[in-house]
Amino acid sequence: MKNKTIIAQLPLPLQFSFLVVLFALFSFLNLSLGSVTISWNDWWLILQDSADANPSYRKVFFDFRIPKYLTAVFAGAALSVSGLLMQTLFRNPLAGPYVLGISSGASLGVAILVLGQAGILGISGMFLPSNWALIIAALSGSMIVLSILFVVSLRVKNILTILILGVLLGSAATAMVTILQYFSHESSLKSFIVWTMGSLGNVSQPQLKLLIPVISLGLLLAFFANKSLNALLLGETYAKSMGVNILGARILILLSTGILAGTITAFCGPIGFIGIAVPHITRMYFQTSDHRILQFGSILIGSIVLLISDTIAQLPGSDSVLPINSITALIGIPVVIYLIFSHRRLNLYS
Amino acid sequence: MKAASIQTQNLSIGFGKGSEENCLQSGLNLTLQSGELIGVIGPNGIGKSTLLRTLSGLQAPLDGTILINDKQLQRYTKRALAQTIAFVSTEWINISHLRVFDLVALARFPYSNWLGQLNRTDRLLVSESLELTGVLNLQDRLFNTLSDGEKQRVLVARSLAQETPVLIMDEPAAFLDMAHKFELIRTLHTLSREKNKLILISIHDIEVAIQEADKILLLHRRGLSEGSPEDLILNGSLPSIFSEALLQFDIDRGSFYLPREPGTILPLKGEGIRWVWTEKALAKAGFRCVPATTQDDTYVAVETDSWVLHQKAKNSVFNSLGELIKSLSSK
Numbered sequence: 227m228k229n230k231t232i233i234a235q236l237p238l239p240l241q242f243s244f245l246v247v248l249f250a251l252f253s254f255l256n257l258s259l260g261s262v263t264i265s266w267n268d269w270w271l272i273l274q275d276s277a278d279a280n281p282s283y284r285k286v287f288f289d290f291r292i293p294k295y296l297t298a299v300f301a302g303a304a305l306s307v308s309g310l311l312m313q314t315l316f317r318n319p320l321a322g323p324y325v326l327g328i329s330s331g332a333s334l335g336v337a338i339l340v341l342g343q344a345g346i347l348g349i350s351g352m353f354l355p356s357n358w359a360l361i362i363a364a365l366s367g368s369m370i371v372l373s374i375l376f377v378v379s380l381r382v383k384n385i386l387t388i389l390i391l392g393v394l395l396g397s398a399a400t401a402m403v404t405i406l407q408y409f410s411h412e413s414s415l416k417s418f419i420v421w422t423m424g425s426l427g428n429v430s431q432p433q434l435k436l437l438i439p440v441i442s443l444g445l446l447l448a449f450f451a452n453k454s455l456n457a458l459l460l461g462e463t464y465a466k467s468m469g470v471n472i473l474g475a476r477i478l479i480l481l482s483t484g485i486l487a488g489t490i491t492a493f494c495g496p497i498g499f500i501g502i503a504v505p506h507i508t509r510m511y512f513q514t515s516d517h518r519i520l521q522f523g524s525i526l527i528g529s530i531v532l533l534i535s536d537t538i539a540q541l542p543g544s545d546s547v548l549p550i551n552s553i554t555a556l557i558g559i560p561v562v563i564y565l566i567f568s569h570r571r572l573n574l575y576s
Numbered sequence: 577m578k579a580a581s582i583q584t585q586n587l588s589i590g591f592g593k594g595s596e597e598n599c600l601q602s603g604l605n606l607t608l609q610s611g612e613l614i615g616v617i618g619p620n621g622i623g624k625s626t627l628l629r630t631l632s633g634l635q636a637p638l639d640g641t642i643l644i645n646d647k648q649l650q651r652y653t654k655r656a657l658a659q660t661i662a663f664v665s666t667e668w669i670n671i672s673h674l675r676v677f678d679l680v681a682l683a684r685f686p687y688s689n690w691l692g693q694l695n696r697t698d699r700l701l702v703s704e705s706l707e708l709t710g711v712l713n714l715q716d717r718l719f720n721t722l723s724d725g726e727k728q729r730v731l732v733a734r735s736l737a738q739e740t741p742v743l744i745m746d747e748p749a750a751f752l753d754m755a756h757k758f759e760l761i762r763t764l765h766t767l768s769r770e771k772n773k774l775i776l777i778s779i780h781d782i783e784v785a786i787q788e789a790d791k792i793l794l795l796h797r798r799g800l801s802e803g804s805p806e807d808l809i810l811n812g813s814l815p816s817i818f819s820e821a822l823l824q825f826d827i828d829r830g831s832f833y834l835p836r837e838p839g840t841i842l843p844l845k846g847e848g849i850r851w852v853w854t855e856k857a858l859a860k861a862g863f864r865c866v867p868a869t870t871q872d873d874t875y876v877a878v879e880t881d882s883w884v885l886h887q888k889a890k891n892s893v894f895n896s897l898g899e900l901i902k903s904l905s906s907k
Contacts, residue, residue: 453692457685459674463665466634468685468738469658513718515674518691 234513241512245526252533256295259542262286289431297429298536299529300441301494302504304486306528307448307521309501310508311479314455314517316389323487323501325389326375326480327396328368332491333422334399335367336360340418341410357428360421364492371395372484379476385462388476423549424495426536437493444485448521451478455517497532498551503558504528531558580610580645580660580741580774582631587640589623589630599638600626604800606793610741610774613765615785615805617778618795618817624778625666625746627795631776632663632744644742658686662738664731664745670720676730677715680705683737705736708763710756724751732760736767743767745777749784757781761788782814786830836860842904843868846878854878857897861905876900 233241258264264272264283271279272287308323316325324330339359374395379388407415429437454475457465466472490497508523509515535553588602600623608614616624629635631642633649642649644660652660662683671679683705684698694702706712709729714722719730728751735743743764749757761779765788768775776793779785785792786805794801794813801813808814815825823832836859844855845868854876855865868875877884883894885903894900 450690453685453688453690456692457682459671460669460679460682461665461667463629463634463667464663464669464682467632467658467661467663467665468683469654470685471654509673513673514678515671516678 233511238512238519242522242526245511245523245530249526249530249533252530252537253295253299256298256533256537257287257291259537260286260291260540261543261545261547263543290427293429293431293434294427294536295533296434296438297426297494298532300438301426301490301497302500302528302530302532303525304441304444304490304528305497305501305532306504306508306524307445308483308486310505310517310520310524311448311451311455311483312501313505314458315476315479316385317458317461318389319506320502321389323483324396324491324496324498326392326483327371327394327399328484328487329491329496330396330399330403331367331369331371332364332488332496333367333403335363335365335370336421337403337406337418338367339363340421341406341414357430357433361433361492364495365488367399368484368488368491371399372480372488376477376480379480380473385476421495422551424497424551426494426532426550427547429493433493437489440485440489444482444489445521445525447478447482447485451475451482452517452521455479456515459515494550496551497554499554499558500528500532500535503562504531506562507531578741579772581643582606582608582742582774582776583643583646584631585641585643587630587642588638589626589635590638591626597638601795601800602639604640606800606802608774608776608791610772611768612774612790613761613768613788614774614776614791614793615779615789616776616793616795617780617782617785619821622795622797624795627793628663628744628746628776628778632661633657634663655686658738658740660740661742661744662735662740664735664743664748666746666750669727669731672718672720674719675715676706676711676717676719676722677702679719679730680715680734680737683734683739686738701739702733702737705733706730708736708767709733709760725753725756728752729756729760741773743773743775743777745775747778747780749777749779749781757784758788765790783831786814836862839864841866843872843875844878845875850878850880854883854897857901858904861901863904 233244258269262283264286268280268283272284305323309321312321312323312325313319315321371392375388375392378391382388407418410418454465454470457468457470458475462472465475487501504524504527505520508520508527511527512519512523514520532554535550535557538557539548539550539553541548584604584606587604587606588599589604590597590599590601592598604627616627618624626635630637633652644652644657649657680702681694681698684694684702685692688694688698703712703715706715709732711726711729711733714726714730719727722730728748732745732748735745749760752760761777761784764775764777767773768790786809789805791802792805792808792814794808794817796813796817801808803811805814809825809827809830815827818832822834824835825832839859839862842858842863842865844851844858844865846854858865868877873888875886877886883897883900885892885894885900892903894903
């Protein structure tokens with residue numbers, strides 16, 4: 227990252243090529259490292275789809291590493307792009323995918339499922355809902371929050387009102403989660419806490435078949451918002467004077483963020499930090515505020531950062547896995563602090 | 577460019593709805609034509625910005641109708657309106673990593689495709705606009721590294737690049753130094769003539785407005801007066817706008833001043849421009865100058881290269897007004 231000023235002077239295709247190389251490198255590392263060490267020879271056999279390939283390695287590769295890898299790539303891209311959208315919509319450098327209370331809503335959904343149901347059914351042991359049930363609970367929670375914001379955004383003129391409402395709704399959801407936690411049993415509490423730590427490894431192959439198209443749709447919507455997003459950089463007054471359909475743009479941006487952040491949270495739990503940090507890293511890398519560049523850049527950089535985080539979280543060679551949420555923060559924070567201080571102007575956004 | 581016009585009929589401007597309605601001006605009937613630079617002046621809070629925002633379609637009127645080129649403002653599509661009116665706001669813009677050229681190029685929004693791609697004509701227009709406001713040399717700089725005055729000229733360039741027959745600007749010259757202020761307003765004046773644009777700007781600097789504007793919209797408590805600046809001075813409407821603030825209008829020089837408390841009488845002997853500026857300096861120091869007569873024992877004489885304080889006992893010579901005032905004030 228030291229030569230970022232040099233990178234910023236390179237032509238755009240080269241800037242992207244460098245990221246693609248990094249992406250390939252970390253994809254390789256992410257797929258090759260894990261609790262099981264697979265030898266070069268076995269790799270070769272797996273990739274050739276040879277009958278001689280070790281079946282358990284094959285299983286590890288196709289049933290665990292590939293889904294986890296794809297989840298990391300799409301989650302990194304989705305969270306980064308939704309963070310970028312929120313930062314521009316609210317013109318706030320601290321905004322991220324969860325600023326609208328999407329993750330709090332999802333937490334409440336999951337808390338009701340895990341803690342509430344356990345309480346109602348009087349199960350004293352650990353209540354383990356199915357994966358799909360968790361996803362549906364999380365998704366309903368975030369969609370309820372998002373729908374309230376939608377209705378409000380149709381009536382409210384000032385975008386800051388929506389931001390404040392999002393924060394308030396999030397706080398209300400968190401408060402309800404706390405009440406549920408207070409009355410819940412230790413073991414179900416733990417399974418809820420584990421959910422809040424985030425995980426990329428719980429997404430199965432059939433679930434990926436849903437996750438990938440939905441995230442692609444969210445990214446496509448974001449792509450259609452690019453022109454308006456660029457105009458919105460100058461604020462809503464200027465955007466309106468240039469013919470931006472403010473309400474339409476707002477809805478497109480909120481919808482895209484809701485799909486991206488809501489889906490990822492439903493499948494992986496809340497994954498913090500990426501959505502706030504990656505857009506800033508991308509702006510500094512490309513030295514631009516053009517969303518047409520920033521969006522693709524955020525997709526690549528977001529994927530790379532989450533792949534690195536996941537590779538570290540796996541603690542290669544060991545059986546333990548660290549919570550992904552902690553790793554994204556622990557890796558990302560020093561990177562951003564370094565970027566801020568190595569940049570002479572101490573500004574991220576303003 | 578085609579002729580443009582703005583007409584209002586019984587227009588009321590302000591904020592809020594129902595019981596919380598705050599009407600700033602009402603019953604405004606205006607007819608503005610292209611080919612003129614029109615200045616909006618008036619005291620703070622009288623509704624200058626609100627009027628400009630309302631005429632630009634950024635804010636709904638409380639009542640009345642606005643016709644842009646003989647068509648009701650609300651009947652314009654967003655794109656068509658953006659191709660008709662460009663706006664410069666007083667809003668503070670703070671964005672990192674946005675090049676000056678790219679910022680101005682955003683003005684091509686109502687003309688470009690859904691991706692916002694620029695063609696050669698677009699790029700040429702952006703460069704021309706930067707050139708017109710004298711900031712072409714800044715085109716590769718990042719916007720947030722510019723000075724306030726440079727930022728303002730870039731934002732004016734952005735509005736020019738929108739290529740509209742109507743330009744509405746809220747305080748486009750607020751942060752500019754005297755030279756750039758005159759230069760910008762003169763550029764706008766020229767544009768209004770040569771490209772037949774309707775340019776409406778609010779401006780605090782009344783002297784600049786008087787010197788450069790073809791027409792003035794004067795907003796005051798009792799409503800609106802319009803006319804050429806000279807007409808408004810001669811009929812007394814311009815000189816009286818700050819009367820509540822006790823400001824007086826110097827009709828010879830076309831500027832406002834705040835009268836001072838009558839001070840100690842001091843006879844002053846001399847003539848010409850040196851006498852005029854000596855009087856100003858002494859007035860600030862609390863002296864009211866009167867022409868010296870032969871009976872005066874104590875008086876100040878303005879010489880060609882010095883000032884002499886004549887007193888009964890002795891005369892003192894001063895080389896600057898600063899020294900003279902220091903000596904006078906200590907007595």
